[in-house]
Amino acid sequence: MASPPHTSKTLKLERYNSYLRRLHSTKVLNASSKLIFRVTLLIALVLILFFTLNYPPLSDKNPNHAHLHHHNFLSAALFTSSAGGDAWEKQVRHSSTPKKPNGLSVLVTGAAGFVGSHCSIALKKRGDGVLGLDNFNSYYDPSLKRARQKLLLKNQVFIVEGDLNDASLLTKLFDVVPFTHILHLAAQAGVRYAMQNPQSYVSSNIAGFVNLLEVAKTANPQPAIVWASSSSVYGLNTQVPFSELDRTDQPASLYAATKKAGEEIAHTYNHIYGLSLTGLRFFTVYGPWGDLIWLISFSRKISCKGLWTRRRKAQEAVAKKNGPAQLRVYNLGNTSPVPVGKLVSILEGLLRTKARKHVIKMPRNGDVPYTHANVTLAYRDFGYQPTTDLATGLRKFVKWYVDYYGIQTRVKKDSDINSEHPEESV
Numbered sequence: 001m002a003s004p005p006h007t008s009k010t011l012k013l014e015r016y017n018s019y020l021r022r023l024h025s026t027k028v029l030n031a032s033s034k035l036i037f038r039v040t041l042l043i044a045l046v047l048i049l050f051f052t053l054n055y056p057p058l059s060d061k062n063p064n065h066a067h068l069h070h071h072n073f074l075s076a077a078l079f080t081s082s083a084g085g086d087a088w089e090k091q092v093r094h095s096s097t098p099k100k101p102n103g104l105s106v107l108v109t110g111a112a113g114f115v116g117s118h119c120s121i122a123l124k125k126r127g128d129g130v131l132g133l134d135n136f137n138s139y140y141d142p143s144l145k146r147a148r149q150k151l152l153l154k155n156q157v158f159i160v161e162g163d164l165n166d167a168s169l170l171t172k173l174f175d176v177v178p179f180t181h182i183l184h185l186a187a188q189a190g191v192r193y194a195m196q197n198p199q200s201y202v203s204s205n206i207a208g209f210v211n212l213l214e215v216a217k218t219a220n221p222q223p224a225i226v227w228a229s230s231s232s233v234y235g236l237n238t239q240v241p242f243s244e245l246d247r248t249d250q251p252a253s254l255y256a257a258t259k260k261a262g263e264e265i266a267h268t269y270n271h272i273y274g275l276s277l278t279g280l281r282f283f284t285v286y287g288p289w290g291d292l293i294w295l296i297s298f299s300r301k302i303s304c305k306g307l308w309t310r311r312r313k314a315q316e317a318v319a320k321k322n323g324p325a326q327l328r329v330y331n332l333g334n335t336s337p338v339p340v341g342k343l344v345s346i347l348e349g350l351l352r353t354k355a356r357k358h359v360i361k362m363p364r365n366g367d368v369p370y371t372h373a374n375v376t377l378a379y380r381d382f383g384y385q386p387t388t389d390l391a392t393g394l395r396k397f398v399k400w401y402v403d404y405y406g407i408q409t410r411v412k413k414d415s416d417i418n419s420e421h422p423e424e425s426v
């Protein structure tokens, strides 16, 4: 009989076919469950986006600043889709790899800021590797930060757009790059704005700082940290010039209080985890590419309050790591106070205009009457000696300002600015 083998062949074939059918239906089932999963995920994401945009954090009482949070959220969302790829990692590595032997690899937070951009370029020019981090928030003109970002890119410094409070972003950066140093300048600045948006100071200057320290403490190698404290920690201290030994327990603004908190938090991380932390108490800074918060009112009127200090070049701010696990603070500023009247008359000379002065009694909103630095300590340890006097510094600043903003009317030409010596005429 020829049939049995034939039958068994048909049987086998049928079994095989049904196997294929089962396989196929499983595949269909798998595919459809994948589809369902993806659709659910998409709906969830859309819902999260919807609720985040419509209900900003409860802590943010001021609706005017809600857009800061939207911006952070959106940039974080953009980050997850664009960052983390090979091209992104290559850019991050390229930017942070030192060009000279034994060069540093520095993460600069707040790299699109005034001090951050100058320091990043100075470090890069010195042969160190630099990676920037900035959230480009709109506390002041974000277009100025974007312009600095372009300048940094020209100097081969890449800025990652993200927030200090994004722990997974920071962890990722430290996974990709073995940073030897962090220059932590990102912060919510300004003493008066603290009354409008107090939570932003807690979020950046305290929570953000702790987040950074948490990542740094476990990083291998453990990076040395240089960070921006503030001369405002001297608060109501009346003993001038301000010395690092003076009391700093009477802050006059929430900004000052968060910076003082930063100094105490630094103590904790040094004490427990052996992190090396150097705080720089910056006195007022100004110069080319500077933000103009302090000068904005000039074209309208100037409010004169107490004394104004001389300033210093921002590039000199980077302290060196010096032995293991240090905890230090340094004043960085100029040593002779200049009355606001003199500042105004120098600017009048440079801009060939008369200021309409409106002298007011100093309000109790966070400003302090004196800021006058004793920089003996920074001189002893780093040879820190500011060389730019106020007249020279303002001339450089005005030259940049006029170029950058394209102001022509009633302003001296660059050549005039370069050839004159206003410090001699006032």
Ligand SMILES: *[C@@H]1O[C@H](CO)[C@@H](O)[C@H](O)[C@H]1NC(C)=O
Pocket: 240, 241, 243, 244, 245, 374, 375, 376, 377
């Ligand atoms: C400046 O500060 C140092 C300590 O850093 C102190 O020894 C010195 O006396 C201070 N100078 C003045 C003029 O207060």
